[in-house]
Amino acid sequence: MSAAREIIPIHALKAVCSTCSLQELCLPLGLAQEEMVQLDDAINQRMPVRRGEALFRLGDAFRSLYAVRTGFFKTVVVSEDGREQVTGFHMAGELMGLDAFGTDQHGCTAIALEDCEVCELPYHRLENLALEIPALNRHLYKLMSREIIRDQGAMLLLGNMRAEERLAVFLLNLSQRMAARGFSSRQFVLRMTREEIGSYLGMKLETVSRTFSRFQQDGWIKVQGKQIEVLDLAAIKQLVSGCIGLQH
Amino acid sequence: MSAAREIIPIHALKAVCSTCSLQELCLPLGLAQEEMVQLDDAINQRMPVRRGEALFRLGDAFRSLYAVRTGFFKTVVVSEDGREQVTGFHMAGELMGLDAFGTDQHGCTAIALEDCEVCELPYHRLENLALEIPALNRHLYKLMSREIIRDQGAMLLLGNMRAEERLAVFLLNLSQRMAARGFSSRQFVLRMTREEIGSYLGMKLETVSRTFSRFQQDGWIKVQGKQIEVLDLAAIKQLVSGCIGLQH
DNA sequence: CGAGGTCTTGACCTCCCTCAAGCCTTGTGG
DNA sequence: CCACAAGGCTTGAGGGAGGTCAAGACCTCG
Numbered sequence: 001m002s003a004a005r006e007i008i009p010i011h012a013l014k015a016v017c018s019t020c021s022l023q024e025l026c027l028p029l030g031l032a033q034e035e036m037v038q039l040d041d042a043i044n045q046r047m048p049v050r051r052g053e054a055l056f057r058l059g060d061a062f063r064s065l066y067a068v069r070t071g072f073f074k075t076v077v078v079s080e081d082g083r084e085q086v087t088g089f090h091m092a093g094e095l096m097g098l099d100a101f102g103t104d105q106h107g108c109t110a111i112a113l114e115d116c117e118v119c120e121l122p123y124h125r126l127e128n129l130a131l132e133i134p135a136l137n138r139h140l141y142k143l144m145s146r147e148i149i150r151d152q153g154a155m156l157l158l159g160n161m162r163a164e165e166r167l168a169v170f171l172l173n174l175s176q177r178m179a180a181r182g183f184s185s186r187q188f189v190l191r192m193t194r195e196e197i198g199s200y201l202g203m204k205l206e207t208v209s210r211t212f213s214r215f216q217q218d219g220w221i222k223v224q225g226k227q228i229e230v231l232d233l234a235a236i237k238q239l240v241s242g243c244i245g246l247q248h
Numbered sequence: 249m250s251a252a253r254e255i256i257p258i259h260a261l262k263a264v265c266s267t268c269s270l271q272e273l274c275l276p277l278g279l280a281q282e283e284m285v286q287l288d289d290a291i292n293q294r295m296p297v298r299r300g301e302a303l304f305r306l307g308d309a310f311r312s313l314y315a316v317r318t319g320f321f322k323t324v325v326v327s328e329d330g331r332e333q334v335t336g337f338h339m340a341g342e343l344m345g346l347d348a349f350g351t352d353q354h355g356c357t358a359i360a361l362e363d364c365e366v367c368e369l370p371y372h373r374l375e376n377l378a379l380e381i382p383a384l385n386r387h388l389y390k391l392m393s394r395e396i397i398r399d400q401g402a403m404l405l406l407g408n409m410r411a412e413e414r415l416a417v418f419l420l421n422l423s424q425r426m427a428a429r430g431f432s433s434r435q436f437v438l439r440m441t442r443e444e445i446g447s448y449l450g451m452k453l454e455t456v457s458r459t460f461s462r463f464q465q466d467g468w469i470k471v472q473g474k475q476i477e478v479l480d481l482a483a484i485k486q487l488v489s490g491c492i493g494l495q496h
Numbered sequence: 497c498g499a500g501g502t503c504t505t506g507a508c509c510t511c512c513c514t515c516a517a518g519c520c521t522t523g524t525g526g
Numbered sequence: 527c528c529a530c531a532a533g534g535c536t537t538g539a540g541g542g543a544g545g546t547c548a549a550g551a552c553c554t555c556g
Contacts, residue, residue, distance in 0.1 A: 083404070098393060099393050099400065100393055101392070102388070102392075103390050107397040108397075131379055141350025144392040144396065145348055145392065148395050149356075151399035152333075153325070154399075158450060195534085202406060202407030202408070203513090205534090206513075206535090206536080210512095212536095213536075241328070241329070410543075441501090441502065442502075442503065443502085452544075452546080454503090454544090454547095458544090460504095461505085473503075473552085
């Protein structure tokens with residue numbers, strides 16, 4: 001955790017929102033050009049995080065939000081008796097730490113599933129800037145409420161749906177998020193293990209594996225370890241139709 | 249709970265935070281006296297909502313947050329195929345609508361489980377006031393992040409815990425929230441049906457009923473329909489120990 | 497007082513978990 | 527560069543928690 005924070009990029013480039021390719025997906029969405037330049041000043045340079053490292057941990061003092069620039073994170077909540085629940089997977093342009101925004105402690109742990117880069121958004125600067133730029137303040141509200149809605153979708157998924165449906169929702173969601181970032185929506189690599197998928201979806205890793213196999217037998221997908229190819233999107237959508245699922 | 253309703257002053261005035269008995273639980277928490285008076289101006293008079301009525305519905309234009317003054321609400325998300333997931337129960341001092349804050353549409357439906365009164369907090373006034381009062385703005389952030397954490401606790405509950413544990417967490421949580429409002433933590437009336445409890449906890453109403461019966465056989469609680477008496481709090485806590493659960 | 501909603505309880509069944517064995521992939525050190 | 531270890535994945539067999547279906551009791555409210 002502390003390791004990550006101390007590493008400084010080699011040619012300390014400052015990340016700038018105003019030229020970032022992710023601006024349509026990330027914090028600056030909807031800001032005017034001049035406001036975005038103000039935001040640039042409030043953001044710390046790109047920080048690398050190595051695979052397996054924690055960006056922050058549950059209970060850490062909350063100082064900053066983080067935006068994923070490249071790579072893939074999971075966030076987890078751990079109960080006292082050691083049960084771990086994955087609460088989300090996060091890719092480029094998505095913010096982490098909103099569950100602690102305005103408080104003094106992080107409410108979950110964020111772990112890099114591959115080598116990543118993040119932008120750091122120090123809270124006090126962001127707060128001050130938000131008070132000056134109403135559009136930014138409103139956008140922060142919006143991002144947080146979107147997170148609430150996402151979590152409520154996850155509750156519906158965990159509370160009401162069967163293993164097949166859960167995994168279908170998961171695949172569809174991932175596929176859509178890949179597409180939104182300009183990657184193929186039909187072929188992608190899972191960055192997380194079966195166990196992590198299972199934890200997120202409330203099922204055991206064996207059930208995840210079996211369900212993948214069944215989807216493959218049905219000709220819906222092709223699975224080769226972490227490599228997924230979607231063959232019959234319509235069939236998967238059919239299964240999920242009527243579910244609310246995991247909008248991100 | 250119904251007792252609370254009778255406390256209402258007869259000369260129905262404009263709701264004012266600065267004199268409200270719920271201020272410690274509600275929006276004004278942490279504001280200075282003068283700031284609270286400003287907040288008074290931004291709040292609409294008490295609105296009654298009849299049992300069974302919707303305060304707002306999923307998809308409705310978002311115009312206001314609502315604070316429960318008296319009574320009891322559920323919020324639900326309904327998927328297209330009609331599956332209903334209860335996402336929360338809300339009692340005096342708790343805000344509803346945060347999942348839509350800063351957006352233009354409500355993300356869930358809020359239904360009164362008994363005759364209720366709410367305070368309406370129009371968004372545009374709240375937003376303007378928040379830009380003037382940093383403490384209020386920060387408190388709004390905090391309320392939203394608390395909601396996110398609460399939902400993540402629910403995810404852990406739905407994803408990892410067995411029926412017994414879920415119901416124990418539910419009872420404990422309710423008991424604590426009653427206590428925080430000055431009601432008995434040992435005896436209370438469930439305002440929701442078994443089916444609604446089940447929906448919230450991701451189990452069927454029969455399982456809720458059976459689990460209540462088992463708790464009663466074990467001497468942990470006494471159940472008479474909706475009337476619950478907690479007999480052995482320690483045993484229930486024991487069952488829940490190590491779980492994160494549903495902080496509110 | 498009766499009707500409809502709510503709750504309890506029983507019997508049965510199914511989906512998913514558990515346990516186990518073996519294979520595959522990845523990374524590391526000789 | 528290969529070998530081996532360790533973690534990750536798949537698949538099978540069996541069992542159990544909770545779902546489903548059904549019947550009847552109990553409220554509660556018009």
